[in-house]
Amino acid sequence: MVxxxxxxxxxxWLATALCRxxxxxxxRVAPFKAQNMSNHARVVIGPGGMPGEIGSAQYFQALAAGAxxxxxxxxxxxxxxxxxxxxxxxxxxxxxxxADIPWRERSPLLWREAAxxxxxxxxxxxxxxxxxxxxxxEINLAADDxxxxxxxxxxxxxxxxxxxxxxxxxxxxxxxxxxxxDAEVRGQVRxxxxxxxxxxxxxxxxxxxxxxALTGVxxxxxxxxxxxxxxxxxxAVPASTLxxxxxxxxxxxxxxxxxxxxxxxxxxxxxxxxFTRDAATVAAADWLVLPGSxxxxxxxxxxxxxxxxxxxxxxxxxxxxxxxxxxxxxLLGERLxxxxxxxxxxxxxxxxxxxxxxTTRYTDAKRLAQVSARFGALVAPWQALSGLCVDGYxxxxxxxxxxxxxxxxxxxxxxxxxxxxxGVLGLYVHGLFESPAVIQALFGVSMPTLEQSFERLADVVExxxxxxxxxxxxxxxxx
Numbered sequence: 001m002v003x004x005x006x007x008x009x010x011x012x013w014l015a016t017a018l019c020r021x022x023x024x025x026x027x028r029v030a031p032f033k034a035q036n037m038s039n040h041a042r043v044v045i046g047p048g049g050m051p052g053e054i055g056s057a058q059y060f061q062a063l064a065a066g067a068x069x070x071x072x073x074x075x076x077x078x079x080x081x082x083x084x085x086x087x088x089x090x091x092x093x094x095x096x097x098x099a100d101i102p103w104r105e106r107s108p109l110l111w112r113e114a115a116x117x118x119x120x121x122x123x124x125x126x127x128x129x130x131x132x133x134x135x136x137x138e139i140n141l142a143a144d145d146x147x148x149x150x151x152x153x154x155x156x157x158x159x160x161x162x163x164x165x166x167x168x169x170x171x172x173x174x175x176x177x178x179x180x181x182d183a184e185v186r187g188q189v190r191x192x193x194x195x196x197x198x199x200x201x202x203x204x205x206x207x208x209x210x211x212x213a214l215t216g217v218x219x220x221x222x223x224x225x226x227x228x229x230x231x232x233x234x235x236a237v238p239a240s241t242l243x244x245x246x247x248x249x250x251x252x253x254x255x256x257x258x259x260x261x262x263x264x265x266x267x268x269x270x271x272x273x274x275f276t277r278d279a280a281t282v283a284a285a286d287w288l289v290l291p292g293s294x295x296x297x298x299x300x301x302x303x304x305x306x307x308x309x310x311x312x313x314x315x316x317x318x319x320x321x322x323x324x325x326x327x328x329x330x331l332l333g334e335r336l337x338x339x340x341x342x343x344x345x346x347x348x349x350x351x352x353x354x355x356x357x358x359t360t361r362y363t364d365a366k367r368l369a370q371v372s373a374r375f376g377a378l379v380a381p382w383q384a385l386s387g388l389c390v391d392g393y394x395x396x397x398x399x400x401x402x403x404x405x406x407x408x409x410x411x412x413x414x415x416x417x418x419x420x421x422x423g424v425l426g427l428y429v430h431g432l433f434e435s436p437a438v439i440q441a442l443f444g445v446s447m448p449t450l451e452q453s454f455e456r457l458a459d460v461v462e463x464x465x466x467x468x469x470x471x472x473x474x475x476x477x478x479x
Contacts (some may be wrong), residue, residue, distance in 0.1 A: 001130040001157035003148060003181075003189075005137075005173040009164045010195035010223070012057045015131040017457035019065035021470065022127055024458055030125040031061030034114040034147045035076040035133060037086065039258035039294050043368050043393040044069040044092065051368040052092015053077060053395060056261050057131065064454040065129070075117035076110045081256070081294055091117065094366060104144055111146035115154055122155070127474055130157055137180035145182075152185045158473035159189045161217075166196035166225065171207050178215050190473050191220030198225050221464045226457075247271045247443075250285035252308065254299040258292040258327070259395070265433045269443045282311040286320060292395070292430065293327030296360075297343040300331055300350055309353060316355045319423040321381045324356075326396050329418070329426030333358040333400065340364060342397055355424045358402030369394045372410040373417050373429045382425050384441040392431035400428070 002018070004011040015031060023029045036055030044059065045068075046052030054074035062069040071092035078086040088098040088106075090113050098106055122128055136148035152159060161177060163170040174192050181189075192211065194204070201222045208219035249266055251257075253275045260275065267273045274281055282288060290312070293299045303309040316322050324332040333352040341347040342362045352360075370393050375385045389410050400416070407418025407427050418427030432438055436447045461470070 001132060001152050001155065001159045001188075003132040003136050003152075003159050003161050003185075005135055005161065005163040005170075005177045007134050009162045010193075011131050011162055012061075013226075013457070014160070014162055014193065014195070014223070014461075015129050016057075016061045016064045016454070017461045018470075019061045019129045020454045020458035021461040022129065022474070023064070023066045025471075027126040027474075028067075028124075029065040029127045029129060030067045030070070030121055031058050031065060031073050031131065032118055032121060032128050032151075033058050033074050033131040033133065034118070034151045035078065035110065036074050037078040037080065037133070039079050039256075039292075040261040041077060041079065041089075041259065041395055042069065043370050043395060044071060045370075046071040046092040050092070051370065053089055053368055054092065056259075060450075061129070061131070063450060064457070067125070070121070072117040072121045075114045079258075079294060087294075092368075107144040107146060111150055114146060114151070118151065118154060128155065128157075130155060135177060136182065136185060137177040139180055142182065149182045149185055152182075152188055157188060158476070159185065160191050160193050160220070161189050162193040162195050164196050165194045165222075166198065170194055171211055175211060175214060178217065189217050191469065192217055193221045193223060194219060195223045196225045197222050220466070220469055221461075223460065223464050226460060247286050248274065248284060249287040249289065250274045250276055250281055251289040251291055252282060252312070253277060253291070254293060255302055256293045256295040256299050256327075258294045259325075259430055260291055262325075262431055263289065263291070263433055265439060265447060268447060269433075269439050269445045271443070277306070277308070279306075279308055279311045282308060282315065285315060288312065288315045288320070288322045290322075290324040290328030290331055292325055293331070295343060296327040296330050296398075297336060297338060297350055299327065300336065300352065303331070303353075312353060313355065316353075316422075316424055319381070322355070322424045323382075324424070324426040325432065326394070326428055326430060329356070329358070329428060330360045330396075330398060330400060332356045332424060332426045333360055333402070335359040336398075337361040356402065356419050356421050356426050358400050358419055358426065360398045360400045362398045366397050367394050371417070371429060373407050373427070374410040374413075375418075376406045376408070378406050378420055378425070381423055382420060385438065388435075388437055388441060390429060390432060390435045390438060392429035392435075394428050395430065396428060 002011045002015045040056040041053040042059035052071040058074040059069045077089040080086045088095045133147040163173045336350045375388045378386045405416035406420045409415040
């Protein structure tokens, strides 16, 4: 189990790397995270073949492990809708009745689901690589911390505790977290990991030895800063790429923006990538992206209240590339009908931005699907996509209709997935920029595959950890 001193310490990265490293040793490996809080989700197959959704992190960890992504790998997914409210997804399906239950009362209910998912998963694999959440030392939440404490106890997991040394204060962070965490889980900690270290590891002495003298826990790896590792951010708005030159792609990160992780490949394609809510940055964009949205009507109202709707319209009027994906597509259309108040507190209809001749009506069924999309004859500036077939996924409320779709399902030409009007392209297919063929067509760049990225991560683990240590902790050995 990979625990962290904080969010962003490197748990996701390290868990993914360990999934691939142990899979390379010939083990059947699966990832597990009892609960994720993120609007970055992927569609997988659930029980009975029904599509479900899990956090992106566990989806990629499963691929790294060579396993088929499964709803059991992330049995609880909380998708924030406001500061104090989240949609609750259990085993891939929305459980609306759980959203209004207070957090402390809801946790035992969710833990029962998560514990059963872990037990079931553990029967099918040789090794489970578990990712914790946040910190296991949040003493105000300790009684209900099933993601870290209860999971670690249930699994009897050998635990690694990771700290981000690039932030500073790593030794204090490790010591304090170790002292404040649950006593039983503290006894399961087999090693500390210093992540994102820059410089000569010899300069760390005598820190690791002194820390071991205080805690009894060795520092088992010092991971260097790994730039451009190829994995998306788990749940945050990604950092912008600060480059002075090159094509500037701007993602308008509305308050309810979702699935921002799918734009990570653009960074590796060599473009300058910005995530912003700033009108001047939007105005300077060569390409503008409206991403998915957890609450489309709310984001539309926000665009108008901030004046950013005018910035989007001004960009569209120039003919420069503008793409809306999923909720972004809906925003770009002419009308949003919500008769059952599925997208807002009150039923109603809103005028969209009106740069695509489509309308959307919200229904009570969320569409979850893996999809293969075929691009028809597109015109400039999107003509390079013409004729491509791209695998992706759909996660959305609402059904959109309009004339002359330019993107359809590969297995059903009557199912419309996208429309173009001048420089504006809107489509329901998430994962467009994760396709090497799309990146090659649009930017003339050959991208490393996911397999190559996973192998690189495992190589870092191979270099920085002792093989005997990694083998020993799965056999219950102490070092």
